[in-house]
Amino acid sequence: MAHAKLTCPDDLAAFRGQAREVLNAYRARVLVCMTGCRARGAVALGQAFRAKLAGAGLDQEVAVVDVGCHGQCSRAPLVLIEPDEFLYGNVEPEDVDEIIEETLRNGRPVERLCASENGKVAAKRDDVAFYKHQSHQVLRHCGRIDPRRIEDTVAQGGYEAVAKALCSMTPEEVIDEVREAGLRGRGGAGFPTGIKWGFCRKAPGNEKYLICNADEGDPGAFMDRALLEGTPHQVLEGMIIAAYAIGAGRGFIYVRAEYPIAVEHIGIAIEQARACGLLGEDILGSDFCFDVEVRMGAGAFVCGEETALIASLEGERGMPRPRPPFPANEGFLGKPTNINNVETFANVPIIIAEGKERYGALGTEGSKGTKIFALAGRVKDTGLVEVPMGATFREIVFDVGGGIPDGREFKAAQTGGPSGGCVPAEFLDLPIDYDSVQKVGAIMGSGGLVVMDDRTCMVDMARFFLEFTQDESCGKCVPCRVGTRHMVDTLTRICAGEGKPGDTDELERLATVVKTGSLCGLGQTAPNPVLTTIRYFRDEYEAHVNEKRCPAGVCKNLITYSISEETCKGCRLCKKACKVDAITGEKKQVHVIDTPKCIRCGLCMDVCPFKSVLVS
Amino acid sequence: MSCACEIDMSLAGGVLDSMEEKRRGEGRSVTTQDLIPLLQEVQAAYGYLPPPVLVWISEQTGIPTSRMYGVITFYSQFYLEPHGRHTIRCCQGTACHVKGSKRIGEAIKQELDIEEGGTTDDMRYTFEAVACLGTCFLAPVIMIDNDYYGQLTSNKIPAILASYD
Ligand SMILES: Cc1cc2nc3c(=O)[nH]c(=O)nc-3n(C[C@H](O)[C@H](O)[C@H](O)COP(=O)(O)O)c2cc1C
Ligand code: FES
Numbered sequence: 001m002a003h004a005k006l007t008c009p010d011d012l013a014a015f016r017g018q019a020r021e022v023l024n025a026y027r028a029r030v031l032v033c034m035t036g037c038r039a040r041g042a043v044a045l046g047q048a049f050r051a052k053l054a055g056a057g058l059d060q061e062v063a064v065v066d067v068g069c070h071g072q073c074s075r076a077p078l079v080l081i082e083p084d085e086f087l088y089g090n091v092e093p094e095d096v097d098e099i100i101e102e103t104l105r106n107g108r109p110v111e112r113l114c115a116s117e118n119g120k121v122a123a124k125r126d127d128v129a130f131y132k133h134q135s136h137q138v139l140r141h142c143g144r145i146d147p148r149r150i151e152d153t154v155a156q157g158g159y160e161a162v163a164k165a166l167c168s169m170t171p172e173e174v175i176d177e178v179r180e181a182g183l184r185g186r187g188g189a190g191f192p193t194g195i196k197w198g199f200c201r202k203a204p205g206n207e208k209y210l211i212c213n214a215d216e217g218d219p220g221a222f223m224d225r226a227l228l229e230g231t232p233h234q235v236l237e238g239m240i241i242a243a244y245a246i247g248a249g250r251g252f253i254y255v256r257a258e259y260p261i262a263v264e265h266i267g268i269a270i271e272q273a274r275a276c277g278l279l280g281e282d283i284l285g286s287d288f289c290f291d292v293e294v295r296m297g298a299g300a301f302v303c304g305e306e307t308a309l310i311a312s313l314e315g316e317r318g319m320p321r322p323r324p325p326f327p328a329n330e331g332f333l334g335k336p337t338n339i340n341n342v343e344t345f346a347n348v349p350i351i352i353a354e355g356k357e358r359y360g361a362l363g364t365e366g367s368k369g370t371k372i373f374a375l376a377g378r379v380k381d382t383g384l385v386e387v388p389m390g391a392t393f394r395e396i397v398f399d400v401g402g403g404i405p406d407g408r409e410f411k412a413a414q415t416g417g418p419s420g421g422c423v424p425a426e427f428l429d430l431p432i433d434y435d436s437v438q439k440v441g442a443i444m445g446s447g448g449l450v451v452m453d454d455r456t457c458m459v460d461m462a463r464f465f466l467e468f469t470q471d472e473s474c475g476k477c478v479p480c481r482v483g484t485r486h487m488v489d490t491l492t493r494i495c496a497g498e499g500k501p502g503d504t505d506e507l508e509r510l511a512t513v514v515k516t517g518s519l520c521g522l523g524q525t526a527p528n529p530v531l532t533t534i535r536y537f538r539d540e541y542e543a544h545v546n547e548k549r550c551p552a553g554v555c556k557n558l559i560t561y562s563i564s565e566e567t568c569k570g571c572r573l574c575k576k577a578c579k580v581d582a583i584t585g586e587k588k589q590v591h592v593i594d595t596p597k598c599i600r601c602g603l604c605m606d607v608c609p610f611k612s613v614l615v616s
Numbered sequence: 617m618s619c620a621c622e623i624d625m626s627l628a629g630g631v632l633d634s635m636e637e638k639r640r641g642e643g644r645s646v647t648t649q650d651l652i653p654l655l656q657e658v659q660a661a662y663g664y665l666p667p668p669v670l671v672w673i674s675e676q677t678g679i680p681t682s683r684m685y686g687v688i689t690f691y692s693q694f695y696l697e698p699h700g701r702h703t704i705r706c707c708q709g710t711a712c713h714v715k716g717s718k719r720i721g722e723a724i725k726q727e728l729d730i731e732e733g734g735t736t737d738d739m740r741y742t743f744e745a746v747a748c749l750g751t752c753f754l755a756p757v758i759m760i761d762n763d764y765y766g767q768l769t770s771n772k773i774p775a776i777l778a779s780y781d
Contacts, residue, residue: 039751039764073753219709219748257656257693258705258749260762298652298691301747315651317690333649376711376752383753414710450710450752464713468747474690577771579726601726602719606769 005277008285009163012154015276019155026063028104029082031143034066035229035261036222037077041092045077048093052100062104065152068230070143072130073383075115080125080143087125088113130381133399135362137370138346139386142230147265150272153233159278161349165241166286169352174245175201178348181356182368186223187213187304187341188419188446189521190367190434193348196338199328200246203336210243210251210290211313211332211339214262215297215304218417219468221448223372224342226384228255228262231346232269236292238345240283241352243290246338251292254309257299267294301418301472305520306339308474319474320520341446343372363389367433377414377450380405385449390431393423397451408453412536416445418465418472419525421532422458441532443525457554458537459544463491465529469522480523483514487530495555499545508534553615556600560616563604565590567612574604574613627661628669632676646677651687655694664695700735700742702780705759709748717756721745723770724758727777740780 006012023029030053032046049064070078075089079099086109088099095113102108109123115130122128145152153159165174179194200208212235216224227235239251255263270292273279281289295313302308303318310332312318331337347369351359360368367389373396376382380402387396393413397403404410412422415432421442423430430436437444452461470484487510490503511527518524534541543549550558563574563583570588582598585591593604605613632646635654639646646654658673659665665688674681688694706721721732724743728736735742751757754766758776765776 036751036753039754039757039766073751076753216750217747219707220711220752221748222750222752225750258746295653296656297693298656299693299746300691312652313649315648315687317686374752376755377714382711382755417710448710450714452714456714461714464710601722601770602716603723603770606719607771 005275006284007277007282009167012159012163012284015151016154016157016160019151022151023063023155026061028062028084030062030064030099030104031067031070031080031082032064033068033070033076033078033143035068035147035226036073037069038261040076042077044093045079045091045096048096049079052096053104056100058100058104065146066148067145068142068147069226069384071134071139071384071386072115072128072381074381082144084109085124085126086110086114087123087128089115129402130383130385130400133395134386135370135388136386137350137362138227138234138343138372139231139384141234142226142384145231147230147232148268150233150269150276153231157353158233158349159237161352162237162240162278163284165352166244166284166288171201171245171247174241174352177356178245178351181351181359182363183344183347183351183359184367184434185341186343186347186371186446188218188416188443190444193340193344196328196340197242197245199326200248200336200338203329205336206247207333207335208246208248209332209335209337210239210246210248211306211309211337212239212251212253212342212345213304213306213309213339214253214255214259214266214342215309216256216259216342216446217301217304218419218446218448220374220376220414220417220450221446222374223384223447225259225262226374227342227346227372228259228266232262232266233273234346234349235266235342236269236273236279238340238348239292240278240290241348242338242340242345244288246336248338249289249291251290252313252332253292253294254297254303254313255294256297263294263296270294300474301468302474302520302522305522307520309339310337317474319476320522322519343447364431364433366435371432371444371447373447373449375401375449375451378404378408378453378456379451389433392429392431394428396432396449397428401451404451404453408455410451411454411456412452412458414442414450414452414461414529415448416443416525416528417448418469419443419521419528420445420448421528422452422461422536423532424536426536441535442528455552455554457495457550457552458533458540459491459550460495460552460554462530462533463488463495466491466526469526473522473526477517477519477523479514479517480519480526483510483517484523484526486510487514487527491530494541494544495550495557497544497548497555497557499541501545503545504534504538504541559600560595561593561598561600561602561604562595562614562616563591563593564612564614567610569610569612571609573607573609577603577607579603623662623666623668625669625672628658628673631657631661632673648679648683651679651684652691655684655688659694664698667696697735698739700739702741702761704741704743704777705746705749706743707747707749707751707755707757707759708745709752709755711748711752712756715755719770720756720758720768720773723773724777727774741777 053059079088114123115128183193184190308318308320327337373385466488568590575583582594757766
């Protein structure tokens, strides 16, 4: 719905009043995640709710709202019912009748769809362990509003921070507030945001640009995706305030093309903001003008690096260049440019609306506020997690994430993606902030947190990351182009059982060269996964090199498959699945794998219903 | 492989017209700055970047084809060859790797008898490996066109692939 142009803060307040009235007309709301949960059938679920509520004559009292991520993605599709706060997971269209009858008519939870904690049903969202240990600040509206309707955002106080900044603060005051709040860039490096804005504000010239970095290249991270999909106006709000602070007239959002829903939602948000006069000329009656354009990436990890991103916006190959000059002085088209991450922008309206004191109450001495993590890998509950800076790995992985499934053991947490490292169990109680994680050789990074258990081979992990950075290296500087190639080759040899004594030391030496000699952050951080795994898991490297053994049972050349005589039922599924006829055995008899023939593809293991295929 | 006479230039004309109109609104013309969105839209229209179309756009805009070629070969999402009717994107991101995405990729390659980046002879599928689809909670995951398939094991692949024509 387009709204008339808002020409002053009072118009915004009136709009907010109307939007609230519309919301309050319903006595209950069914909030269906229509972003990540789409991958698990949320569309059909939403349709079922709408059709059946209409059928039951409840559609005037109960609203069905398409919302962004609720967080606990491992239970997708998720549905939250307001005002009861019941959170239902793994919901199927067949469950809708019962939810309508029990919950929406009678106010009772449908217990079989609720989470259970130690055998006890946790119906309300905040009683679920996954949420109990979190602190939703930046994500407070994610999962509560329809991201495609500006009214929903405005009803929750959206754009009030813009009104406050534009109509009652000078740009310098905005910068001071953000600086004193202690906000640091969420894109990985943690540079103080207010200071960066100050540089750009002071840079000479009238033509300045603002860029939102939504390239989210860390494979295993989805915080920025969730923010753009679930609360796009909050990101826009942060951008408008930043643009006002530095004096930029034009902005870009650079989104990776793998995120179609994010592209769609931010596009809708921009159009609506424009229609309401929140983007464009004389925003809210001030004389400040600013507009934003979405650009899609084209599949190059290095384009997350700020100078490469700018080159890409200019229509060039996405190659980084040496800094200085920094973008704050010479950025897009050679003009002063400020670039921040999505989550950084999403923090800004909170600081402006609530003040630096309140904002700084959460977090550690050097890192204020909260951090959103994308929790994934070998952990029970995966999803989006927001905790105060300074929360420990144990709190995130065990209290929030519920620990490691299948009775396995925690081995390491990988943070910071290809630029980060693997943090071992001995640091489970380390409070996470920018500085502490760096001290143990990794980086906090942008928020990807992938959990590994004893079935993860650390040498294979190091090879995985190096293969990634090697492939994504733009090739401009030699240490990164050639150095990462050598490191991959060495790691590949070790994983193949062809490692030589001294390989590990050679890797460490090369890592230092690549780290110190590379042009941009890609090369400078690429060796981190190798260095941390050598530092904390040297014995695994040695097992590969000296004993030709992969302790985790991952590296193909170093393992053999066999079938357990005790549990094999002779169902023949493995025999049928094997593409190289390496499995023999009669029906109802124990089957046998012919090791020389076996190509270790693992298909037999995947099809075996009795978990009888073993790796050694 | 294809000759210019078979290619419908009006699609590219439409893309260029609408971009020119947009830029006129901003008081400028289409320049190299617009090269990436331009190529993205042309690719969306044709399914790939037919070289004769690129030559034609170069003539219209003055952007040299050499410049285009440099950009096209840098970014992994531009293709100079036609793609299959369906695109399989197999995630090889960290979360998926930890949960065994290698085996999923192997199963797809075996089933379709193609390599990474390849297209089946019948033009049914193109197979790409990508780093993170942003649905790590479903790991390991693949995407076929706009459909996600998560928590996969390799034995589920044949049935999934059989369901597209
Ligand atoms: C190889 C490489 C990849 C990067 N990828 C991203 C990214 O995907 N998203 C992001 O916000 N920052 C990324 N950065 C960091 C940016 O260069 C830049 O520091 C950041 O966008 C600044 O925003 P912030 O101060 O708000 O964190 C990357 C840096 C390097 C060296
Ligand atoms: S790592 Fe596969 S979807 Fe993120």
